[in-house]
Amino acid sequence: MRYLSTRGEAAQLAFDDVLLAGLATDGGLYTPLAYPHVSPGDIAALAGVPYAEAAARLIGPFLTDEAAQTALRAQTEVAYASFRHRAIAPMTQIADNLFVLELFHGPTLAFKDLAMQLLGRMMNDVLEKRNLRATIVGATSGDTGAAAIEAFRGLPRVDVFILYPHGRVSDVQRKQMTTVTEDNVHTIALQGTFDDAQNILKRLFRNRPFRERVGLAGVNSINWARVVAQMVYYFTSGVALGAPHRRISYAVPTGNFGDVLAGYIAKRMGLPVERLIVATNANDILARALATGRYEPRGVTPTQSPSMDIQVSSNFERLLFDATGRDHAALRGAFASLDQSGAFDIPPAALETIRAEFDAQSVGEAQTTAEIARTWREAGYVLDPHTATGVRAARVRLEADPATPVVALSTAHPAKFPDAIERAIGCRPRAPDAIAARLEGPERFTILENDEARVSAFISERARAAQA
Ligand SMILES: *Cc1c(COP(=O)(O)O)cnc(C)c1O
Numbered sequence: 159m160r161y162l163s164t165r166g167e168a169a170q171l172a173f174d175d176v177l178l179a180g181l182a183t184d185g186g187l188y189t190p191l192a193y194p195h196v197s198p199g200d201i202a203a204l205a206g207v208p209y210a211e212a213a214a215r216l217i218g219p220f221l222t223d224e225a226a227q228t229a230l231r232a233q234t235e236v237a238y239a240s241f242r243h244r245a246i247a248p249m250t251q252i253a254d255n256l257f258v259l260e261l262f263h264g265p266t267l268a269f270k271d272l273a274m275q276l277l278g279r280m281m282n283d284v285l286e287k288r289n290l291r292a293t294i295v296g297a298t299s300g301d302t303g304a305a306a307i308e309a310f311r312g313l314p315r316v317d318v319f320i321l322y323p324h325g326r327v328s329d330v331q332r333k334q335m336t337t338v339t340e341d342n343v344h345t346i347a348l349q350g351t352f353d354d355a356q357n358i359l360k361r362l363f364r365n366r367p368f369r370e371r372v373g374l375a376g377v378n379s380i381n382w383a384r385v386v387a388q389m390v391y392y393f394t395s396g397v398a399l400g401a402p403h404r405r406i407s408y409a410v411p412t413g414n415f416g417d418v419l420a421g422y423i424a425k426r427m428g429l430p431v432e433r434l435i436v437a438t439n440a441n442d443i444l445a446r447a448l449a450t451g452r453y454e455p456r457g458v459t460p461t462q463s464p465s466m467d468i469q470v471s472s473n474f475e476r477l478l479f480d481a482t483g484r485d486h487a488a489l490r491g492a493f494a495s496l497d498q499s500g501a502f503d504i505p506p507a508a509l510e511t512i513r514a515e516f517d518a519q520s521v522g523e524a525q526t527t528a529e530i531a532r533t534w535r536e537a538g539y540v541l542d543p544h545t546a547t548g549v550r551a552a553r554v555r556l557e558a559d560p561a562t563p564v565v566a567l568s569t570a571h572p573a574k575f576p577d578a579i580e581r582a583i584g585c586r587p588r589a590p591d592a593i594a595a596r597l598e599g600p601e602r603f604t605i606l607e608n609d610e611a612r613v614s615a616f617i618s619e620r621a622r623a624a625q626a
Pocket of ligand 1: 268269270301302379411412413414415416417418465466544569570
């Protein structure tokens with residue numbers, strides 16, 4: 159498989175190069191030339207297969223060379239060995255036709271581990287093979303940073319720099335990033351919002367001298383390898399509920415649109431998905447875009463689900479690319495308009511295409527708290543506030559279509575957000591012991607102004623790739 163940029167002005171690349179590049183040099187996102195097809199027989203054959211094996215079967219066709227396909231099985235095995243649940247992504251039923259897919263059994267208690275642990279293995283192997291060193295720079299609204307740090311800490315060929323919005327992540331999220339002791343990990347508290355951090359990251363990627371000096375590699379949710387790793391659990395959960403013989407809907411707590419895009423990829427590959435339901439919190443750009451056709455970021459409102467406090471959903475670009483019939487010029491126009499006037503209109507035909515597969519539901523703060531309380535009361539099950547937005551959206555869908563099962567993706571363990579849980583049900587959830595113990599150590603981070611030059615200087619001075 160080979161990959162092209164949505165903006166059409168960067169070279170086509172192989173999987174390994176897309177893995178290291180993250181964002182394309184033209185500012186676009188890499189997307190496969192075509193989606194591999196999984197036959198109904200091959201979907202049925204996933205029943206009872208261990209998660210690591212299912213991942214290797216489903217991801218294999220996205221790789222470019224055969225040696226990488228052989229290495230993949232070992233990479234998935236190691237990546238998922240650190241998970242605390244043998245099923246890796248188990249499911250729990252909480253109401254008629256409503257299932258919670260638990261994606262929080264990895265080392266940082268959030269779903270990002272499922273992709274990031276595998277990405278770490280893959281990147282390490284490519285760098286070894288090429289005898290290169292790389293610098294990972296990531297922007298995080300909380301969970302990506304911790305997941306990247308867990309995936310790359312101590313790796314000899316990689317230095318990790320994570321930018322997070324100062325004062326806007328939860329205590330647990332921050333400590334997961336700042337209590338790590340390995341020298342190759344650097345945490346930067348940026349004086350700004352997540353979108354500021356993401357903007358700096360995008361500019362660093364467009365800064366060619368910087369990119370080359372430090373061997374810049376991206377692991378944000380725009381990295382194609384992450385999207386493709388997230389596709390796997392749509393299949394494994396679908397098969398557990400009767401796919402390919404039964405259609406299933408998925409409700410996904412959404413920020414950067416990476417996770418729900420993975421569901422769309424699974425559908426393109428042949429999984430019988432009925433609806434993809436985008437759940438947002440008060441930061442509802444996607445719900446507004448689907449309702450009105452206008453993609454228009456507004457200021458970020460802090461909520462109790464901080465990993466969804468995003469106004470630019472970067473991966474939406476990949477969906478828009480397909481929905482416009484892969485029209486590079488339309489994409490360039492839309493994103494130029496976003497840069498210049500702060501918005502763009504989704505072409506009407508593309509909007510229809512998107513609406514044919516996606517629903518969107520914005521869930522406010524009070525509704526989120528009420529959903530945590532309701533699920534606790536009715537099912538004895540504690541939802542984290544991100545998951546609660548998805549479960550709420552799933553219930554709305556079930557009112558319209560009670561016959562189709564809905565899988566609500568649970569993106570974080572409730573122990574990451576104890577204040578929100580206490581507000582809803584009056585007691586605080588406990589973190590698994592191994593994780594609680596690790597967060598006790600001293601914290602290490604650097605506060606930097608919201609300024610690209612300051613950030614790039616900080617990284618250049620410390621990245622080992624720049625010292626050679
Ligand atoms: C990252 C994250 C999300 C949003 O996922 P996207 O792929 O960015 O849409 C939702 N919930 C939690 C807990 C997260 O960490």
